Amino acid sequence: MKLLSLCLFAASALAAPSTIPRFRRGHSRIVGGTDARPGQFPYQLSFQDITFGNNIHFCGAIVYTPDTMITAGHCVDGENYDNPQNLRIVAGDYNLATDDGTEQARDVTLIIQHEDFNYNYGWENDIALLKVGVALTFDKYVSGVTLPAQGQVFTGNGIVSGWGTLTHGGQTPDILQYVSVPIVTDSACRDSYGASDIYDSMICAGEVGKDSCQAATSTLQESNGSQNKIVGGTYARPGQFPFQLGFYDTHSTPDEFVCGAIIYHNDTMITSGGCVRYFDHNNPDSLVVGAGDLNLVLDEETEQWRKVIRIISHDGFDPDTHENDIALLKIDRPFDLNEYVSGVTLPGKGQIFSGNSFVSGWGTLSSGGSGPLVLQYVSVPMFSDETCRSAYDSNGAFLGWKIKDYMICAGEDGKDTCSGDGGGPMICGDYLCGITSWGVGCGDARYPGVYTKVSYFVDWIHDNE
Template identity: 35%
Template sequence: FISLFFGSGQNSATERIVGGYAPVPHSIKYIVSIQTRDRQHMCGGFLINKYWIVTAAHCNIGLHKMLIVAGDYSLTIYEGTEQQILPQLLVPHPAYNRTTNNSDIMLIKLRAPINLGSFVSIALLPRQGTTIAEGRVCRVSGWGYTSPSGGQIPSTLRTVKLPIISTEKCNSSESFNGSITENMICAGYSIGGKDACKGDSGGPLVCDGRVYGVVSWGKGCAEAQFPGVYTAVSKFRKWIDNTILSYYSRCNNN
């Protein structure tokens, strides 16, 4: 099983969102690219207010190695809509387990606020405990990874529509065989062919206008019987709200 994250130790995947399409430029305004300081895209994420971003905990490459880019569409072309901000604080979920991928979610506090406007906006989150029905069609977006070693097309954002798969089906012996916890959601087609892939980690799975999932892990990409696995945002809504609230109440007390 792989995390959908392009780390130094892994094969350089040339896939991006598999089986998807390029959306209208700047139509997915809440997505951000999480990059290394030398501008290598590592993961996706999404803005939940002008200071805070949600991504996957396994995208934690360290505070001083990270750069956040909002308002981007093509990573290789300067469009003049981009905003680059450094992170001030990384808060991976305290229960994140690298082995099981459980609680694979992280908050990033930015050093300066993102300017919201025509090219950047915030994503809405579901309420704590809300479930999303099997068969509901959602969409996941990301830049995935294109090899830096020449010949790649401009790496524009990609998006793909995927149905929610029940945890029962996803946990069956033909599929993930019990590895899907209550903090995870599966989405994809049993025939495969459409999925998130390496470099899409941390990106948003949006259903009914709210982010219900964070791209987390899978087995290969777009393989039959193995849908993509996402962190279930509604299980962490209270944690997100409380973490942000406690950050500000701490600041006010100092």
């Protein structure tokens, strides 16, 4: 599991440095990326020059608050900061070549560039704020990003997004792109670029064929969600977790594994609110769930596939704090229940669990690692809320306030859920006691994984099933 936070605007690839600064103005694209879904990155902005009415995209930017945006210092170097002319940001955009009906354009009225940024002497302090004259209206396509704590350190993989080129000097895309890139240590990055070029205020990330490129000045986030695996786990047996589901987006080619989910009744599934936040709840036409699956690439003749026709998220779900992180999925026709496909048992209202639990999923083996083909599971010890709050406060994350009474903490060194396990089950005895929700890192003894406490939401499930 990963905590979703803004940690950088412009990711530097671990590769031989180009003689052309990678974030100069110019039309370019994410390298090795994938088409984003509408609303997948609601904080992503297109920063445009509208001189002569040409609406030229030259940099990315990020929504922070409705009237304050964040971008790179080099994107605004040389502009009239107090009275910028012909500059605008566009929020809610997906395809730059078409009117998606979700865009909000705002004129930039003030630029605040970091006072210690110098375009000619390195890229230290490469940050600026943009103020707009009319505040953005937040909705499912436009919303602000969460800042990390001062000095917070990130490892593993990050996700970068933008409309930059596919290759150095190549063509630009119309559709927003994103890619997952491994974050590299400062020492490794300095070995590649030279010690004098990499400052403590920078993050390096990238691998061969995956990177951000010109005009893709963008957000870098810790990964949260897809194609990852249980840490420290064991291969599951066929039918061992008959309530385990895989949750897919068929708009991607091939189908994109999104999250885990859980069979409750033959026509009602349970998952996390975070897994479905970007999808149309009344018409999720691209989503399918697969039951009875063990190996994601083999036809085991036990699988059953159903279309998701409706999503019901908890009204109180907050993607920033992970409160009320639960949702139901309704499918087009019931599953045929058998030894490989069956529902889970809900706990009693307010039921308390202790000791060890089992978590399962197809998430990554490690933070930033690759995903498995075969379903994994692992036993993890549960912690009291007080112990969990103390852990998240005492190790520099300062996130103890996020641990609510309706959450469960569990995990130990080298045993945890990870990215891609979200929405999957935590099983205590015969009961569904938790839903994989969030955490910091994967398998880090300092930060146990955090799960939605199902016994707190029994009435909500019954009222909405």
